[in-house]
Amino acid sequence: MGLKSDFKQLIHDIEESYSETVEWRRHLHQHPELSFEEYETSKFIAEKLEEFGLTVHRNVGGTGVIAKIEGAEPGKTIAFRADFDALPIQDLKSVSYASKIEGVSHACGHDGHTAALLGFAKNILKYKHLLKGNILLVFQHAEEKPPGGAKDMIAQNILEDVDYVFAAHLDSSLDVGKVAIGSGYKMAAVDQFKIHLKGLGGHGGLPNEANDALVAGAELVGSLQKIVSRNVDPLQAAVVTVGRFHSGTAFNVIAERAYLEGTVRTYDATVRSFVEERIEQITKGISLAHQIQYEIEYLHGYPALYNDEKQTEKVKHSLISGLGMDAVVDLKASMGAEDFAYFLLERPGTYFKVGARNERKETQFPHHHGNFDIDERALTIIQKAFAYIAREYIMDING
Numbered sequence: 001m002g003l004k005s006d007f008k009q010l011i012h013d014i015e016e017s018y019s020e021t022v023e024w025r026r027h028l029h030q031h032p033e034l035s036f037e038e039y040e041t042s043k044f045i046a047e048k049l050e051e052f053g054l055t056v057h058r059n060v061g062g063t064g065v066i067a068k069i070e071g072a073e074p075g076k077t078i079a080f081r082a083d084f085d086a087l088p089i090q091d092l093k094s095v096s097y098a099s100k101i102e103g104v105s106h107a108c109g110h111d112g113h114t115a116a117l118l119g120f121a122k123n124i125l126k127y128k129h130l131l132k133g134n135i136l137l138v139f140q141h142a143e144e145k146p147p148g149g150a151k152d153m154i155a156q157n158i159l160e161d162v163d164y165v166f167a168a169h170l171d172s173s174l175d176v177g178k179v180a181i182g183s184g185y186k187m188a189a190v191d192q193f194k195i196h197l198k199g200l201g202g203h204g205g206l207p208n209e210a211n212d213a214l215v216a217g218a219e220l221v222g223s224l225q226k227i228v229s230r231n232v233d234p235l236q237a238a239v240v241t242v243g244r245f246h247s248g249t250a251f252n253v254i255a256e257r258a259y260l261e262g263t264v265r266t267y268d269a270t271v272r273s274f275v276e277e278r279i280e281q282i283t284k285g286i287s288l289a290h291q292i293q294y295e296i297e298y299l300h301g302y303p304a305l306y307n308d309e310k311q312t313e314k315v316k317h318s319l320i321s322g323l324g325m326d327a328v329v330d331l332k333a334s335m336g337a338e339d340f341a342y343f344l345l346e347r348p349g350t351y352f353k354v355g356a357r358n359e360r361k362e363t364q365f366p367h368h369h370g371n372f373d374i375d376e377r378a379l380t381i382i383q384k385a386f387a388y389i390a391r392e393y394i395m396d397i398n399g
Contacts, residue, residue, distance in 0.1 A: 003396070004397050006129075006130055006397070007127070007387075007395070010124060010387055013123045013126065014119065014380060014384055017383075018376075018377075018379070020119065021115050021118070021119035021380070021383070022376045022379065024048070025111050025115035025376065026096075026097035028084070028111035028114060029097050029106050029111045030097050030098070030099060030100050031044075031099075031101065032086030032087075032099050032111070033085065033101075033104070034085065034145075035141065035144050035145035036062060036063070036149075038086075038142070041084050041114075042058065042059070042065055045065045045084065045118065046058050048118050048122075049121065049137070052122050052125055054067040054068075054121070055067060060153050061151075061154070061156050061158075062149055063149075064153045066136060066139070067136075068134055068137070069125060069128065069136075070131075070134050071130075071132055071133050071134055071394060073133075074132070075131075075132040075133030075134070075394050076134075076163040076394055077133055077134040077136055077162045078135055078162070078163065078165070078390065078394060079137075079158075079162045079164070079165045079349075080120070080135065080138065080389075081166070082116065082139055083110045083113055083140045083149075083340075084140070085110060085143055086099075086106045086110065087106070087107045087108060088103060089104070089105050089107045089369075090102070090370050091104075092371045093362070093373055095373070105370065105372075107368050107370065107372040108144065109169065109170035109356065109372075109374060112170050112376070112379055113382070114139060115379055116379045116380075116383050116386075119383050120386045121135075123383065124390065130395050131394050131395060132394050132395065134161075136158070136161075136162055138153070138158065143339050143340075146192065146339075147301070148342070149339070150302075150339040150340065151342050154342055159347055162347055164311060164347060164393060165346070166315065166349050166350060166352075166386070167340045167343070167349075168352055168353070168385060169338070169351065170353070170354055170356040170378055170382075171353040171356055172356050172364060172365060172366060173366070174353060174356070175357055176356055176357060176363075176375040177377075177381065178328075178354075178355035179319055179353070179354050179355065179381065179385060180328075180331040180332070180352060180353040180354075180355075181307075181312060181315060181316050181328060181329075181350065181352040181353075182307065182330050182332075182333075183307045183309040183312035184306065184307060184309070185267040185304050185333060186305050186307055186332075187304065187334055187337055187338040188237070188239070188265040188304055188305075188335045188337055189265065189267065189269075189272050189301070189304040189337070189341075190265055190301040190337035191263065191272070191276065191300050192261070192263055192298070192299040193262055193264065193276075193279055193297065194260070194261045194296070194298075195259070195260040195261075195294060195295070195297075196257070196259055196294065196295040197217055197247075197257060197258040197259070197260075197287065197293070198293045198294070199211035199213035199254075199255070199257070199258075199291070199293075200256060201253060201254055201255060201256030202253075202254045203252070203253070203254065204250075204252035204253055205252070210254040211292050212254050212290065213247060213255045213257050213258040213290075213292055214247040214254070214255035214258050216286055216287065216289075216292050217245060217259075217260055218245075221242050224240050224242060224262070227275055227278045227282070231274070231278055232271060232275070233271075236266075236271050237266065237271075237333075237335065238264070238265065238275055239263070239266075240262065240275060240279075241262050241263050243263065244259070244260065244262070245259070245260050245261075246258070246259045264279075266304065267333075279298075280296060302339045302341050302342070305337075305338050305340060306344055307344070307350040308344070308348035308350060310348070312350040314392060315350050315352070315389055318389055318391065318392035319385055319388055319389075321388065322384060322385075322388035323384065323385070338351065352385070354378050355378060355381070356374035356375050356378040357375060358375045360375075363375045
């Protein structure tokens, strides 16, 4: 009975620490830093963990931070990851904790992820006697910008003794109090392509004396869209988006150069390779037809995020037992990307989303929007979710 009471007290402590967690989140929100530039954020995290009495490893794979909570008895090691980079987006909110950095803001909730994991660490440290195993706290930099920070942290062997990995992400499209979880592919692999076209410029009235890169580029934009609609199996997921197209210098000058940039999103590795090949083939064909030269830069970004079936069901069971049946909903697959996928390639685990919206429109803006904000009660939900997962994997509260 004593151990069960201790766990109930842990949940109570998480609820009571709400104000402190919000304070940390708002501090981070006011001082955002871009991917690979998170020096002060990393320092803030490390100093908090040291205040809690933990041994901290700084500058892991860049500006990453890790610390381990060792349980009273040996057992499995589980890892919880939080990302902490911001975005090059102007904060448009009129709130006391708005970003103080021009053109940079936490428009995706990473400040909340970090504050929640800090809160969880501080609270569970008081109950180490419940742990039959260890908890690795992973604070990851540069999630928003490929090649991302996950690969470099993993390359430092931080998962060497880890058995399972978990991460939560705030979701402004999901009501606060709800948690979305599901197995299988849930986030897409993301690739980036840049295409440079070089023709022969000329007079706008004498097109026969030139090789128009703009016309070739326009044809290429349309043709690339047909990869998904006409080449990819309709039962497979894929997206090809051209997000930038620059060409031309004047109304009466035939463009000598054109530049296209876009993204490819897929789940299946075979489809991923196929789309890349088709981009090359189509670009080559159009370039030959228009008698122009081409060059393609292709960046392979994050892999598709795959939630392990067994561990996802186990976590789902733990969340239902702790938060209630009505709180847990199915996680819909998305063509967005997430570099936690690298962690899941190395160790089984799951990635889930925590609702952060309420009836106020201020909490209903999409991620990566200048007005993005959250219902901060979601920070408590993340901590509770981590506690229930820890109970499922490395606690024996039955004594």
